[in-house]
Amino acid sequence: MTKMIAGYASDTATVHPCGKIAGTLEVPGDKSISHRVAMLSAISSGISRIHGFLNSADCLGTLKAMEALGATSHRSRDRDVIVHGTAGKLLEPAGALDMGNSGTGIRLLSGLLSGFGVNVTLTGDESLCSRPMRRIEGPLSQMGARIQLTGEKGTAPIQIQGGQLKAIEYDVPVASAQVKSAIMLAALFAEGTTRITEPAPTRDHTEQIFSTLELPIRVDGLSIEIDGFGAAGPKLHAREWHIPGDISSAAFWLIAAAANRRSSVTLKNVGLNPRRIAVLDVLQRMGARIKVSPIKQSSGRGEPVGDIRVSGTKLTGTVIGGEEIPNLIDEIPILAVAGALADGETVIKDARELRVKESDRIATMCANLATMGVEVDEMEDGMRIGGGARIRSGGTVDSFGDHRIAMSMAVLALFSDAPLTIRRVQCIETSYPGFWNHLKRLGGHVE
Ligand code: S3P
Numbered sequence: 001m002t003k004m005i006a007g008y009a010s011d012t013a014t015v016h017p018c019g020k021i022a023g024t025l026e027v028p029g030d031k032s033i034s035h036r037v038a039m040l041s042a043i044s045s046g047i048s049r050i051h052g053f054l055n056s057a058d059c060l061g062t063l064k065a066m067e068a069l070g071a072t073s074h075r076s077r078d079r080d081v082i083v084h085g086t087a088g089k090l091l092e093p094a095g096a097l098d099m100g101n102s103g104t105g106i107r108l109l110s111g112l113l114s115g116f117g118v119n120v121t122l123t124g125d126e127s128l129c130s131r132p133m134r135r136i137e138g139p140l141s142q143m144g145a146r147i148q149l150t151g152e153k154g155t156a157p158i159q160i161q162g163g164q165l166k167a168i169e170y171d172v173p174v175a176s177a178q179v180k181s182a183i184m185l186a187a188l189f190a191e192g193t194t195r196i197t198e199p200a201p202t203r204d205h206t207e208q209i210f211s212t213l214e215l216p217i218r219v220d221g222l223s224i225e226i227d228g229f230g231a232a233g234p235k236l237h238a239r240e241w242h243i244p245g246d247i248s249s250a251a252f253w254l255i256a257a258a259a260n261r262r263s264s265v266t267l268k269n270v271g272l273n274p275r276r277i278a279v280l281d282v283l284q285r286m287g288a289r290i291k292v293s294p295i296k297q298s299s300g301r302g303e304p305v306g307d308i309r310v311s312g313t314k315l316t317g318t319v320i321g322g323e324e325i326p327n328l329i330d331e332i333p334i335l336a337v338a339g340a341l342a343d344g345e346t347v348i349k350d351a352r353e354l355r356v357k358e359s360d361r362i363a364t365m366c367a368n369l370a371t372m373g374v375e376v377d378e379m380e381d382g383m384r385i386g387g388g389a390r391i392r393s394g395g396t397v398d399s400f401g402d403h404r405i406a407m408s409m410a411v412l413a414l415f416s417d418a419p420l421t422i423r424r425v426q427c428i429e430t431s432y433p434g435f436w437n438h439l440k441r442l443g444g445h446v447e
Helices: 031-042 059-067 101-114 135-141 176-188 205-212 247-258 278-285 322-341 352-354 361-371 403-413 426-430 435-441
Strands: 012-015 022-025 047-051 073-075 081-084 119-123 147-151 157-162 170-171 193-197 219-222 223-227 240-242 263-272 288-293 306-310 345-347 375-379 382-386 396-398 420-423
Touching: 012 403, 022 435, 031 059, 031 081, 031 101, 031 176, 031 193, 031 205, 059 081, 059 101, 059 426, 073 345, 101 119, 101 135, 101 157, 101 176, 119 396, 135 147, 135 176, 157 170, 176 193, 176 205, 176 223, 247 263, 247 278, 247 288, 247 322, 247 403, 247 435, 263 361, 278 288, 278 322, 278 382, 322 345, 322 352, 322 361, 322 403, 352 361, 361 375, 361 382, 361 396, 361 403, 403 420, 403 435
Parallel strands: 022 263, 047 240, 170 193, 396 420
Antiparallel strands: 012 420, 047 081, 073 081, 119 157, 147 157, 193 223, 219 223, 263 306, 288 306, 345 382, 375 382
């Protein structure tokens, strides 16, 4: 990425120690829901209005891809995203669709496009083109899509010639909402009933959205059945969507506040999908003082939302693993920071999937924590963090081009003994535009 953040002279940020943060914020919209709603609005008939759409590089990339396929979109005066759908008819795009840094964008769109008789190539940046795509190619090929992974090691660019799908029964080998959702989207265009079984519960935004759209979906424990509409696909109608704040973005402030006795932060209108809030359970286990106030919503407004208030205390270490991992998968880098700030040891295990995220998050977090004087042991499926030591600024760390590593290190820098420069922070735009402004609003000092 070469573009600079407006107002910043270079692609680095220097964060000053401050410890205490305080204030009230509304974090940007949920990334997972924004991707899904953009795709489904684009194949609906009529004009969808999306409140709270995440205006980040990743989600704008998905909107742009849907435009290349025939939809149009614009921002209304009140900043809602308006999508003019294609009524289920997608055009063959002129060139490859560039999904940037987004695993959700490329995997879910591969599933959706498998249902259409168009010839499409999906690609992305260097990080995305190194991430595993066989996990979607396998089931989508079994359904009848012709998919070629043209990257070196089962990776993007992905060529798809979709159409004429048949239903499958598929046990997903990894706990991945992206894989599950790719198959669910393709299943809408298959002949027959597709059954998907997960190894552990993962985020269920696709299931929730299918139910909202009254699509024929049945969920029974870890199994999902979807009755396909065949090649014609479902007839979806445009509607109004309300996207809550992203708990994965809120998590940075939750931990920043939870770990300092003098801090107190309120995060408004945050999505509280039960499969996304394991970070709250872990923090409570660590002793954090958290109050969740659910917001009553009119029916049809979608997933649960609420305000989260956290006030600081001294955290204690914990063990994070097992079935809670998929429900806090994106929060693990910032939970590693919580571990570094807590008294005692924190162990993160069963999190091998972190090795194939935007960066190898086990390796990148361990390297950065060690630079900050934190005692950390890298394990194959996680890490062991010796908490409670003084955080020493290592001077400079790298984000490794990974937005969540960059933001996690910015939070850790607040607790450091000297300013920390973080290289390559532009990537934060992929999920949290406005992150630095929010840090300043809470009392942080960043150059
Ligand atoms: C996502 C699922 C998760 C998560 C990603 C978003 C989604 O990936 O890490 O940021 O929107 O479905 P996996 O399901 O592959 O673990």
